[in-house]
Amino acid sequence: MEYYIPSRYVSQAALEAADGVSPGKYTVGLGQDRMAFVDDREDANSIALSALQRLLDSYGLDPASIGRLEVGTESLVDKSKSTKTTLMALLGKNASVEGATVLNACYGGTAAVLNSAAWVESSEWDGRYAVAVAGDIAVYEAGPARPTGGAGAVAMLIGPRAPLALVPRSRTTHATDVYDFYKPAMNSEYPAVDGKLSQVSYLSAVDACYSGTMARLGAARLRDAFDHVAFHSPYNKLVQQSYRRMLFNDAVRAKACGAPLPPPLEALAPFAALPHAATMGNKDLDKALAALPVGAEYADVVGPTEALSRGIGNSYTAALWANVACLVASKGGELRGKRVGAFSYGSGAIATMMALRGGEGDGGFSLERMAAALDVKKRLAARTEASPAELLHALKLREDAYGRAGRAPAGAVEHVPAGAWFLKEVAADGSRKYARKG
């Protein structure tokens, strides 16, 4: 795995002050620390190029060794030409590369990973690697959703005998037809969001997917199945709630079997036999879940997945995989033999929970090498803090540039990190030219 994060971020505490909201609204209420952002110098294609470039460079990969390349993104800059084809520019003379671009809100990266894994298992696999790239620029119109933005991209090399492996037959998918978060406005980069519906849809998917995967794994309690859990992270508070929601599912499962609720889940007894609908948006249940004394357990199970997303914000399709990368960066070889739950959610909606397992890698790949390359702490610290005014300026540049052709971006190349790709020009015909910095 490799990833790309922008050079600039704004602190959520500074945003709280600038927005005139009560202190803690973003830092505690959303659970976010910092939000990465880019201006019109970067787009979905450039951040995907930057992540793939890092993957090629970090591992010294021969472009000819890649037989499949698939992208997940929902930050489209073209409604037909796929980001996958733009990435072909990094593969030299190798044109024999399957895969396209997947679209489904924040789920596209996960679809790319699962499609790639199926290819490796199929009769069509020719021994080469698959690469899944997931990347997005999350921006919102002014208002309460704006601090839930972010930006980032992840590139993943996929093949057999990986140091972090998908556990066969562990996954459960839940797909529904819902308008919780969507992008119907063609003349704007900003989404339409029904925050409450999206939260209900997300947590309902947690219920369905977690129940299914626990049944597949023959496990009764979270810790029987997983040492760590990584979530799709629109904002960290929802991750905290989802973890507790999984514990509630453990209580429901125990109750259904007539088993006593194990400590510390006894407090959930009044809710464990309620019909499912009565458990969604149930304030008493939410209070009981928030009061569960599982802070230390959460810090152990989920904590090591959080630094990257708390530091860059939502990266949509990349978010879950950034959190998995963060776990690897944090634990390295300690993940050997450890079981990791991974929950992906994309509005609209499709969600999947699956199990991963740390192990020995092959072909020179190992958890230790991954952790060294990922180096999350250092890369987060190497960024530059910008002011809320700079964020607003960057968003204004993006608004001005959206859907327009025949111009170079107004954003300064100085904000592009060394070695990263950036947008050089949108030609009059709407085609996009990219260049690499330094």
Place this chain on the structure above:
Amino acid sequence: MEYYIPSRYVSQAALEAADGVSPGKYTVGLGQDRMAFVDDREDANSIALSALQRLLDSYGLDPASIGRLEVGTESLVDKSKSTKTTLMALLGKNASVEGATVLNACYGGTAAVLNSAAWVESSEWDGRYAVAVAGDIAVYEAGPARPTGGAGAVAMLIGPRAPLALVPRSRTTHATDVYDFYKPAMNSEYPAVDGKLSQVSYLSAVDACYSGTMARLGAARLRDAFDHVAFHSPYNKLVQQSYRRMLFNDAVRAKACGAPLPPPLEALAPFAALPHAATMGNKDLDKALAALPVGAEYADVVGPTEALSRGIGNSYTAALWANVACLVASKGGELRGKRVGAFSYGSGAIATMMALRGGEGDGGFSLERMAAALDVKKRLAARTEASPAELLHALKLREDAYGRAGRAPAGAVEHVPAGAWFLKEVAADGSRKYARKG
């Protein structure tokens, strides 16, 4: 396989007259007979719903028997919520359905088919069917590209022991970074097209994919490998040219082996040793190819694939699969033991050539049953001819509606075929409501 085609079409001869171009410009120059069209009552979601509905109805499928559903389209009505999630409305209580929506110009349907096939071969396959749906509404601004529009959707049931099977290890993919046809204008449904570049890119992909697949199949000449060939069909003339281009590849291959060019390819001798670049846009070669006496062979090999696309126009992601469906409708059980080449091209660009083989089906599926259900001739004949003025009116309604919320479509429901889905309303929040006719 099942498919959906609009109720209305305009005759290309009538379009020639209305556009004041020389007779034959569209009918012979493009090789197209009729062009299907829809107004703002139908969109990418509704035509995909209509195709999937037909698949469920024709074969009496239990929605619970579907474990994967993936869509290919480039006629996006939302930049985040995928058509796949809208189709979930037809699967009742079954939410356990993998797959999302693939985006890459006209290639998305093929990606959905190949991803689905890999899933069936993977450790994650749970015995249920996969469904790939491909559908588009191809519209162009006024000008020479407008008569290359069209509309249609195909739904394909995918599982083991199918009456029409993918031949393992036969496929070759060619991906490049090119702006030949793309959709950078966010406020318009119309694409940007570099027609000449797109043709060169398409034919270069034919060369690369056909060479690769012939090597995989160990075949020297087209007829050694295939009884029939189906192509992605932007317009029929390009299909005719592609077939002859494959014959030129046979000549190049023979020449490279020092073998004599077999009749009737002797006339290609002066070109068979040219560097590849010198064979693209080479007017002398094009003339020699056009003069090859292979009309009867073409009618036999490609002819049975053509009626649907010549009668509805380009359906983008659906086009290749509509042509394959047309072949099945035309030949039925005669395809048993027959080998079919299939070439998919999506601008941007990704192309794949693969081999299919007709055989016995399982679970009640057979080539005969497919042919009876597809019934292409009858369904084409059941449509209504509309005037060029009606086409212009429908396109105007689409232009007026594009990207707008808070309104019901202006197009009359009377033009929606019985049993098909249509757009009821785009609510003020941008969400779309669909209904089924009759």
